[in-house]
Amino acid sequence: MKYVLILGGSSDIGLKVISIFLKMNWSVTAHYFKNKKRLVFLQKKNKNLNLIKSDFSKINSLNINKIVKKKFHANYDSIINLVGYIDNKSFKNTNLKSILSSLMINALIPTFIIRNIINLKLKKKWGRIVNCTTIGIKFGGGEFSYNYNLAKHCLEFIPNKFKFWAKNNVLINNIRIGHTKTKIHKRMKKPLKGNKRIKLIPMNRMAEASEIANYIVYLASDKNSYMTGQTVSISGGE
Numbered sequence: 001m002k003y004v005l006i007l008g009g010s011s012d013i014g015l016k017v018i019s020i021f022l023k024m025n026w027s028v029t030a031h032y033f034k035n036k037k038r039l040v041f042l043q044k045k046n047k048n049l050n051l052i053k054s055d056f057s058k059i060n061s062l063n064i065n066k067i068v069k070k071k072f073h074a075n076y077d078s079i080i081n082l083v084g085y086i087d088n089k090s091f092k093n094t095n096l097k098s099i100l101s102s103l104m105i106n107a108l109i110p111t112f113i114i115r116n117i118i119n120l121k122l123k124k125k126w127g128r129i130v131n132c133t134t135i136g137i138k139f140g141g142g143e144f145s146y147n148y149n150l151a152k153h154c155l156e157f158i159p160n161k162f163k164f165w166a167k168n169n170v171l172i173n174n175i176r177i178g179h180t181k182t183k184i185h186k187r188m189k190k191p192l193k194g195n196k197r198i199k200l201i202p203m204n205r206m207a208e209a210s211e212i213a214n215y216i217v218y219l220a221s222d223k224n225s226y227m228t229g230q231t232v233s234i235s236g237g238e
Helices: 012-023 038-045 064-071 096-124 146-155 157-161 163-168 183-185 194-198 209-218
Strands: 003-007 028-032 047-053 078-081 127-134 170-177 231-234
Touching: 003 012, 003 096, 012 028, 012 038, 028 038, 038 047, 064 096, 064 183, 078 096, 078 209, 096 127, 096 146, 096 157, 096 163, 127 146, 127 157, 146 157, 157 163, 157 170, 163 170, 170 209, 183 231, 209 231
Parallel strands: 003 028, 003 078, 028 047, 078 127, 127 170, 170 231
Antiparallel strands: none
């Protein structure tokens, strides 16, 4: 049996990813902060789903080592970072506290968790890591998602830098997620609505959460045997 850790597991896409891995008979550990009910519902149906609650906004340089070692210490075969925190700050209205908070939650803490586990994966000579970023990086994103896009852009540095892990069969990639039917867009301040946003997508529709989940699972499982160091856009052609 293989083991996967999903950070941000209670998101719409996260739930789809969890369901697929459970059907593949993987042991799934899902990190969450809110939306526990959605995960508990799945857990009642499958004993291979474990839950970890952690509020990344409460983690800082003083306690990060202790928390990561206590909660994220297992020898996971795959790690998927789906954390998505949007503070609805525009560039002109943001401040240092907001920028640092977004960087910590969306990029630095997930990266630290990966760093804490990676040596076990290199020794085992098998591992898959997928960081989920956003298509907003490509064209600047929305007015009120500056900090979110900045943090996600930082994550895209990782695969290219650590491609040499491939010699130990540890493959790491990014997925730039396009406009998808999820609740995260409902939390955004002044998003482009309806047809205005759809017209930017060559396929003329939003993605379904299940479509994005399929690509994530491919890259995070043994189905992916050769791709590493890449950033792939799943965005309907944007």
